[in-house]
Amino acid sequence: MEGGDSVASAHSQRLADLIRAEAAAAGGSLPFDRFMELALYAPRLGYYVAGAEKFGAGGDFVTAPGLSPLFGLCLARQCEEVLRVLGEGDILELGAGSGELAADILDGLQAAGCLPSRYLILEPGAELRERQRELLLARHANLASRIHWLDRLPQDLTGILLANEVMDAMPVNRFQIGLGGRLDEIRVRPQDGEGEQGWAEVLAAPQDPALAVAIAGLQARGLALAQPYNSEINLRLGPWLAALATSMKRGLMLLIDYGYDEADYYRPERSMGTLVCHYRHHVHGDPYAHLGLQDITAHVDFSAAARAGQAAGLELAGFTTQAHFLLALGMEELLAELLSGAECGTSRGLNLLLGAKQLVLPSAMGERFRVLGLAKSLRPDQGPWQGFSLRDLRGRL
Ligand SMILES: C[S@@+](CC[C@H](N)C(=O)[O-])C[C@H]1O[C@@H](n2cnc3c(N)ncnc32)[C@H](O)[C@@H]1O
Numbered sequence: 098m099e100g101g102d103s104v105a106s107a108h109s110q111r112l113a114d115l116i117r118a119e120a121a122a123a124g125g126s127l128p129f130d131r132f133m134e135l136a137l138y139a140p141r142l143g144y145y146v147a148g149a150e151k152f153g154a155g156g157d158f159v160t161a162p163g164l165s166p167l168f169g170l171c172l173a174r175q176c177e178e179v180l181r182v183l184g185e186g187d188i189l190e191l192g193a194g195s196g197e198l199a200a201d202i203l204d205g206l207q208a209a210g211c212l213p214s215r216y217l218i219l220e221p222g223a224e225l226r227e228r229q230r231e232l233l234l235a236r237h238a239n240l241a242s243r244i245h246w247l248d249r250l251p252q253d254l255t256g257i258l259l260a261n262e263v264m265d266a267m268p269v270n271r272f273q274i275g276l277g278g279r280l281d282e283i284r285v286r287p288q289d290g291e292g293e294q295g296w297a298e299v300l301a302a303p304q305d306p307a308l309a310v311a312i313a314g315l316q317a318r319g320l321a322l323a324q325p326y327n328s329e330i331n332l333r334l335g336p337w338l339a340a341l342a343t344s345m346k347r348g349l350m351l352l353i354d355y356g357y358d359e360a361d362y363y364r365p366e367r368s369m370g371t372l373v374c375h376y377r378h379h380v381h382g383d384p385y386a387h388l389g390l391q392d393i394t395a396h397v398d399f400s401a402a403a404r405a406g407q408a409a410g411l412e413l414a415g416f417t418t419q420a421h422f423l424l425a426l427g428m429e430e431l432l433a434e435l436l437s438g439a440e441c442g443t444s445r446g447l448n449l450l451l452g453a454k455q456l457v458l459p460s461a462m463g464e465r466f467r468v469l470g471l472a473k474s475l476r477p478d479q480g481p482w483q484g485f486s487l488r489d490l491r492g493r494l
Contacts, residue, residue, distance in 0.1 A: 105149070105390055112142040112389040113294065117287040126286035126299055130268040130332070133384065133393050137266060138221060142389055145222045145266065149390060152195045157392055158375040160262050161353075161419070161462060162198035165452025166435070169201020171426040172351070175484045176202060176257050177211045179349045182479050186256025186348060189217040189247075192263040196229030199244070200236040202259075212243065213256060219247045250344035258341060258350040264402065265354050265394040267337065269329040270308055271370065273300055276324050280312055283327070285385075296385040307332050320363035328363060328370040329395050335405040338471075342409035347474040349414060349482065350406075353422075355465045356397030358493040363398075371396035399469055403494045406471040415470035415485030416494055420463030423456055425487035 116135050120127045127135075137144045150156040153163050161168040180186050193199050199216055206212050220226045226246050233244055271283035281300035288297040303309045311330050315321045321328060341350060356362070362371070374381050376391035384393045403413050417425075432453050439446040457463040470485055481489070 109388045126284040129271040132285040133268040148224045164455045166201045169198045170205040170431050171423045173202045173205025174426045177209050187215045188213040189258045191260040193218045196232035216244045253346040255346050256348045261353045264397045269331045269395045271329045274326040323365035326368045338405040339409040345473045350471040352469045354397045359400035400494045411471040414472035416491045417488045419466035420457040421488040422468040422484040
């Protein structure tokens with residue numbers, strides 16, 4: 098075994114030991130959301146907290162900011178529109194990943210002469226925070242006094258809150274509806290085989306009554322009725338959105354992710370759920386492989402997010418595809434500007450074109466990714482915001 102691999106496997110083992118100990122203390126098994134939470138966020142060991150590279154060619158997956166600066170430059174235009182209406186305000190980015198999105202947005206806003214008072218970042222991973230700091234210092238040393246990392250949500254945020262691919266990284270509960278309609282929660286139990294340790298999925302009556310209530314709600318709306326049916330549900334989304342709503346005094350939230358409206362999410366044919374894992378650009382469905390070394394994600398139920406936001410007092414300001422959002426913000430014009438600055442036939446020009454295609458093509462990110470806008474204390478006539486002006490999908494939620 099090579100040095101790097103043995104370090105990685107020792108890391109996985111330490112995380113496995115931690116999860117085993119917690120499962121033993123809990124009576125033998127853990128609900129899937131707790132397993133996922135530990136796999137991704139256990140202090141010093143979880144995937145997003147420990148040191149390995151995650152984003153880009155040398156990591157496990159690529160997100161929109163890593164594909165093209167156009168993503169951040171378009172978002173900058175949406176931020177500019179909101180900041181001009183507010184007079185002034187901050188931007189808060191949740192889960193800023195590599196820091197590229199923040200750097201691109203600041204590029205766009207600086208060029209427009211409309212910088213936010215502060216660019217705030219809330220990032221649970223200490224290692225990621227350091228990477229973001231390095232990148233932002235390298236690209237925006239002149240703005241260092243405006244960029245701050247927070248340990249918790251601020252109070253009275255006025256401005257814009259951004260979360261790109263954050264909701265898909267939130268721990269989800271998994272459930273199974275068996276033949277006969279019985280609802281079980283999928284739990285995770287450590288398993289010892291001959292010289293091997295592993296994980297078994299076990300079915301049990303839901304311990305958290307909120308799970309049964311949420312599934313009953315889906316079924317009352319004619320969803321998740323096929324049998325047998327496996328899927329997942331994000332019970333943390335409601336409290337999370339309520340906390341975001343409390344934190345914001347006035348402004349617009351933009352939540353961008355891959356996902357569906359609930360009718361599409363819980364349709365009969367999607368009877369194996371949406372859980373996927375990313376390890377070194379290999380996409381697969383085994384959350385128990387590469388423990389602590391791979392991303393585990395679930396698609397987002399945007400209907401649930403919109404409902405939770407509205408229940409927390411937010412206005413549904415927009416819902417559209419990533420392609421329509423970016424095109425409405427003038428992505429083609431921005432691309433032409435960038436291409437005119439890149440020498441014809443150079444790899445930079447080619448990369449700009451390829452990145453732009455990835456962002457908007459329906460077969461790539463264009464349709465699969467959605468943008469949800471939730472507003473607080475903005476007048477209805479202060480909209481529709483430019484990003485939502487091309488295609489309004491709110492009726493689907
Ligand atoms: C898939 S990555 C996306 C990173 C980045 N936004 C991008 O688009 O490249 C998920 C990010 O969300 C962060 N995250 C997860 N839960 C969070 C929460 N409750 N608040 C803020 N960030 C969170 C993770 O630490 C990680 O940086």
